[in-house]
Amino acid sequence: MTIQLRTPVPGPKSKELMGRRRRYVARGPFHATPVFLAKAKGAVIEDVDGNRFIDFASGIGVANVGHSPDAVVRAAAEQAARCLHAGFNVTPYEGYVELSRRLCEATPGAHAKKALLVNCGAEAVENAVKIARCHTKRQAVVCFDHGFHGRTYMAMTLTSKAKPYKLGFGPFCPEVYRAPFPYAYRWPSGGDGVRVSLECFERFKEIVEAQIGPANVAAVIIEPVLGEGGFVPAPKMFLASLQDYCRAQRIVLIADEIQTGFGRTGSLFACGQMDVEPDLMTLAKGLGGGMPLAAVVGRSEIMDAPIEGGVGGTYGGNPVACAAALAVLDLFEDGSLLARSRALGERLERRLAGWRKRFDSVGDVRGLGPMRALEFVTDRGNKNPDREAAGKLARYCYEHGVIVLTAGTYGNVVRILVPLCASPEELEEGLDVMEAGLKELEPRRTKEKKAGSRAPAKGERP
Template sequence: MTELTGGPSLPQERRVVTAIPGPKSLELQARRSAVVAAGVGSTLPVFTTRAGGGVIEDVDGNSLIDFGSGIAVTSVGNSAEAVVRRATAQLADFTHTCFMVTPYEGYVAVCEQLAELTPGDHAKKSALFNSGAEAVENAVKIARVHTKRQAVVVFDHGYHGRTNLTMALTAKNMPYKQGFGPFAPEVYRVPVAYGYRWPTGPENCGPEAAAQAIDQITKQIGADNVAAIIIEPVLGEGGFIEPAKGFLPRIAQFAKDNGIVFVADEIQSGFCRTGQWFACEDEGIVPDLITTAKGIAGGLPLAAVTGRAEIMDSAHPGGLGGTYGGNPVACAAALGAIETMREMDLNAKAKRIEEVMKGRLAAMQEKFPVIGDIRGRGAMIAIELVKDPATKEPNAEAAGALAKACHAEGLLVLTCGTYGNVLRFLPPLVIGEDLLNEGLDIIEAAFAGL
């Protein structure tokens, strides 16, 4: 099944034949150290030769189970047939003209798909860009020109990018902000509904956190000064935090009541990752603007801002764009990725991944008290690790040790969280269930070895 594997020659199996990283990866790492800036990190320095389905093959012949998907990018796999086919055909026709010079159909077709797939039945328009951070920056530009206001509200534990403005929007200092200031002004941070750590318990978290956030906006900023409220419907880098029920609808209603543009940052959570096309659908949220990237194009660089036509049209001609934005090859890949998501019903596959993972992880939690919380939706699942379940003191050391143990056994996992104590799991939505369970076996053995 080429859709799953990226080609029949890539076996869907874990294979560890050297230490990880192996000798050839170590040689390449030495070359890298000489010429690549130290600030560019890697979770696991094994050098990839092929990838697809649920595995990554390295230069030493190891085949690793992939629970990272390039940070939620390769949801359809690293070499999905429709993505490769469409992108290859576009490469043969032309690689670039710049949509702002002479346009092409692929850009329009992607915008048509976005208008159809994103929440709400209102008239929608899109603008295409290269990266998630670029999409968020442009959402702020659009909101400011539409409202003629300046202030932007974001939330504790949020992550929105590494550019100057998006660093200001991002909550976590290290490694994203340390030493890189000063940052863009008129950015204000308010509480988010983090149920696991809410002082009065998760059952009270949604309404109490919303009341606190709205009170701070009203008193400290002034609702009439706010251009945009930006939130991830499932907070990614901050620890896969699902805002407690009721929080997002209340914040969205507050925005609507006060003429504030409500922006859903679906860069990590969008395109079937949570078992729905977009995570904000879970509570019926219809954002004014939605930012997308990562899973949109099967690994090629593409991002978008999609929203209400009257808001999107607020920017003057020439005010939005960029040389590479909506590159024709990336647009072709996006159409292939969306084709794959529809044909394989990847929302259903994401829900099945959640069922398997949460069942296995819940059984582990009963045996290993270091697991304080299991959360997330679809194939966006995380466990928060603590030193003591009673105090919930973060255990970043355990997260690091577990990731290292998994890597040594040929399972790629990622960490995250404001406190560095969360293991996050982002398997490709096309991963085979045998590989999924084998990866969970490795995780369980790593816990037993702590």
């Protein structure tokens, strides 16, 4: 048994720290769980009260190689002892160049590539848009419904969900247009991946051609699998049409692989298994193995558009973060971690499919590799989102020793982002807790249904 709860959660030390957090930390940053971290290793998190949790969140998809793997910690510590920071724009260092080389080689496409290193996902998105505009000398950017790209101004503008990400922060960036995402479960005319892809691509084309004009579009940015939007993979066919269209119109296709990258979907990058070779890719999260690091990687001629000094920053490609990222890439080198990722994905797919059959509240299960999620509905017929059920399951899990996150535009998705190093036993133990939580949700549903048939709502005919 990995899970060990010594106190009811949150424990006394966590509660005391939460009091101080409320006093001194701005309200804005959100906590999925109110326990304070003491340490984390592999797929296990220990809080300040000595409670041990199985982590199905990975620090929001960061700890793909597990929390604090020895090789990454060693590489970071050795670099920290040599130099914490120099500034690549003051005195360059080899780690930055070597990491760029490896990213150029590891990302899909045999074309000549270059990389730019920055600090976080949002900054990578900002820079990808800047580079695409500078290269094309065009302004418009097309993004998609349910997309999430970060919290800085351009990234926030590209993000679809208003609450909490955009509330009170307007005005937003100009020249951003939004097209529908091929979200099969919620596609109005229903249908399979082919029909959804065809109809969705037609809508995309209509928006570009009728509202913007292709010659004004600098970039199209898409997550190959929606992350915050609820783990919806874009059909291969849709991505292929998008790629062909962008190539024909000289539009820069940006794949945001910030959440899908570094083994999260069973391959190093989702685009690799979806047969897409984007012009630019944004990478972060799993890249630094926990160190703040992000990258834009793509076609050399596009990456070289900004003049010297046009992009960069004080901390971008920090040497300690680069050393950690090189160690992360080494961990993927022999393919065994990716094999494990695929095995996790297969196990999750089978178990979640079983839940879809057994539990009425689970409207849809989906994902790619071990990036898997459940979408809750109040009724499978009308598919009304059940945000409360998702919240209740996440809470049940946390109170029983498993940390999971919710997601989705309607907050009705529970997603699994288990570290890829999790043992089969840790995975099953965590899934057993989720299943027990799902069982707890069902009697509530049955009771509510019965109560509904006995006592009609006010003003409603019996």
